[in-house]
Amino acid sequence: MQRIVTLIFSVALLASVSTVRAAGPIPTPLWPGDVPNALGKAEPDTPSVRIYQPPKDKSNGTGVVICPGGGYGIIAMDHEGSQVAKFLNSRGITAFVLRYRLAPYRHPIPLNDAQRAIRYARANAESLGLSSKRIGVMGFSAGGHLASTAATHFDAGKLDAVDPVDRVSCRPDFAILGYPVISLNADFAHKGSSKNLLGDNPDPALLDSLSNDKQVTKETPPTFLFHTAEDTGVPPENSLAFFSALRKAKVPAELHIYQHGPHGVGLAPGDPALNTWKDRLIDWLRQNCLLADGDRAAISGTVNLNGMPLKWGQITLQSHDSVNAPIVFAMVHNGKFSVPQDHGALSGKYRVSVFNLGDIIHQQTIEDAKELTRGALVFQIAPKQNEMSLDLTDGQ
Numbered sequence: 001m002q003r004i005v006t007l008i009f010s011v012a013l014l015a016s017v018s019t020v021r022a023a024g025p026i027p028t029p030l031w032p033g034d035v036p037n038a039l040g041k042a043e044p045d046t047p048s049v050r051i052y053q054p055p056k057d058k059s060n061g062t063g064v065v066i067c068p069g070g071g072y073g074i075i076a077m078d079h080e081g082s083q084v085a086k087f088l089n090s091r092g093i094t095a096f097v098l099r100y101r102l103a104p105y106r107h108p109i110p111l112n113d114a115q116r117a118i119r120y121a122r123a124n125a126e127s128l129g130l131s132s133k134r135i136g137v138m139g140f141s142a143g144g145h146l147a148s149t150a151a152t153h154f155d156a157g158k159l160d161a162v163d164p165v166d167r168v169s170c171r172p173d174f175a176i177l178g179y180p181v182i183s184l185n186a187d188f189a190h191k192g193s194s195k196n197l198l199g200d201n202p203d204p205a206l207l208d209s210l211s212n213d214k215q216v217t218k219e220t221p222p223t224f225l226f227h228t229a230e231d232t233g234v235p236p237e238n239s240l241a242f243f244s245a246l247r248k249a250k251v252p253a254e255l256h257i258y259q260h261g262p263h264g265v266g267l268a269p270g271d272p273a274l275n276t277w278k279d280r281l282i283d284w285l286r287q288n289c290l291l292a293d294g295d296r297a298a299i300s301g302t303v304n305l306n307g308m309p310l311k312w313g314q315i316t317l318q319s320h321d322s323v324n325a326p327i328v329f330a331m332v333h334n335g336k337f338s339v340p341q342d343h344g345a346l347s348g349k350y351r352v353s354v355f356n357l358g359d360i361i362h363q364q365t366i367e368d369a370k371e372l373t374r375g376a377l378v379f380q381i382a383p384k385q386n387e388m389s390l391d392l393t394d395g396q
Contacts, residue, residue: 010367024082025050027099030116037109047113049096049120053128054087060092060291060324061131064176065117067150069141069264072110072196073103079266080178087267091282092291092324094130096121100146103196106212110197114150115170119157123165134290136221137172141234142193143211143266144180150165151175152215153221162335175223176281179231179263181205182238183211190234213238216245222252226277233263254284291324294346297381299328300338301388303354305372309335310392311359313372320349320378345381350378354392370394 026046038045055060066088068080075081077097085095100113117139125132139147154171161167184194185207198206202208208214209223223246227236237258246253261274268274285291299317312334319325328345330337332354339345354372358365372392379388 001316002272011104011254020193025052028120030120030163030380033177036112037105039065039105043099047101048099050082050085051115051128052082052089052095052097054092055092055309056129058092059094059385061129061293062134062291063093063094063096063121063125063128063130063137063283064136064138065098065121065147065172067098067100067114067137067143067146069139069143071100071142071192073192075099075102076140076143076264076266080143080253080264084138084140087278091133094128105200107157107197107206111145111149111153115154116165118150118166118170118172119168122168131293132168134293136174136176136290138176138178139180140178140266141380142181142190142196144177145182145190145193145197145210147172148174148177148182148223149210151221152217155298170236171219172221173220174285174288177223177225177239177242177263178277179227179234179236180225180238180242181234182242185211188235188237188241188242190238203385207219213241213245216242216249216251218249218251220246220249220251221303222288222290224281225253226256226258226280228258228261228263228265228274230260231263252288255373256293277359285370286324287326287390289326289346292322292346293327294325295383296326296341296343296344296346297384297386298341299381299388300332300336301386301390303337303390303392304335305331305392306394307391310356311335312356312357314355314357316353316355317345317350317379317381318344318353320351322346324350340386345386347383348362349383350379350381352379352388352390359392 010261016331023188027050030047059162068076070076079145081097085097088095122132122135137147137150147367150190151172157168158166181190225239227239242256243253243321310332315330315337317328325346330339
């Protein structure tokens with residue numbers, strides 16, 4: 001009896017899963033007619049995107065092309081595709097889950113597909129309610145290699161192209177890389193991805209060209225990376241190498257390496273520590289002004305406490321109207337603080353919080369950090385440059 005019940009439950013579960021999958025977005029071919037360099041007309045020969053959109057009243061105008069992983073031999077459309085897309089939707093971001101061509105297709109075919117997807121998202125930004133200046137690329141594992149290749153190999157488009165999609169740039173405005181394959185020729189390279197992408201005996205110059213830590217320039221877009229220290233499939237040295245190259249090129253970047261976790265975790269829903277990577281991603285997107293439109297403004301000023309300059313503290317400005325606007329933070333030293341424009345706020349109302357950290361001397365000064373404002377101050381941020389003068393008292 002128990003076996004019969006279990007069997008019925010399993011069949012019902014499979015039917016439920018099939019129904020959910022069938023209800024997903026219909027694939028949109030990236031080329032309306034014949035696909036360049038296609039070997040046939042079946043689904044594996046027809047690159048496409050499934051467009052996941054948040055409700056219109058929740059959309060923030062940011063779009064991300066997602067490249068699922070699979071070693072360039074298979075494609076993990078669920079846990080590195082649709083599941084990630086739905087998370088992005090929950091944060092107001094439109095997602096384009098890319099089905100790119102795999103082996104026996106070789107380079108540059110997968111890259112051409114990724115570049116076309118970025119162009120497609122940008123060319124259709126207005127009709128989809130997106131900003132053409134906030135189109136990013138995201139990838140996991142070998143999909144991370146494809147995304148990092150798109151972030152280091154791009155062009156501005158061809159203005160005289162017959163196809164309007166080909167007229168726009170394929171440079172992503174930002175990149176998100178989850179446990180990515182980066183190098184194809186280092187000791188930590190993923191040999192399976194290299195073989196599927198380039199064959200058994202690739203040209204060493206091509207291996208160098210597609211070892212993307214070697215291709216970073218100042219034009220590479222801002223990048224967020226996460227990895228795990230226990231990843232033996234694609235070692236974290238891949239992310240470390242790319243992050244180091246971004247640092248040398250002075251490209252804004254953030255890297256999180258979690259102590260525990262295997263390869264291929266996706267959103268890591270079962271790990272309470274590792275699954276926080278997605279929250280750090282949203283923080284990073286917001287802080288880099290990638291979830292809201294507008295020009296940032298510089299802020300500087302003074303903070304006095306009980307009639308004297310605040311010796312050592314922090315000041316934070318958080319938008320009064322938008323959760324997507326960047327949060328501004330600065331240290332206060334001897335009563336002064338300064339925030340450059342590239343770290344500044346958007347125009348509008350901001351709540352101001354000031355914290356007293358005590359003094360920089362070799363003796364105890366205060367028992368604990370104290371908030372002096374308790375969120376009561378609101379400041380109107382004007383374009384370009386702002387001056388702020390705060391006179392506070394203990395307990396205000």
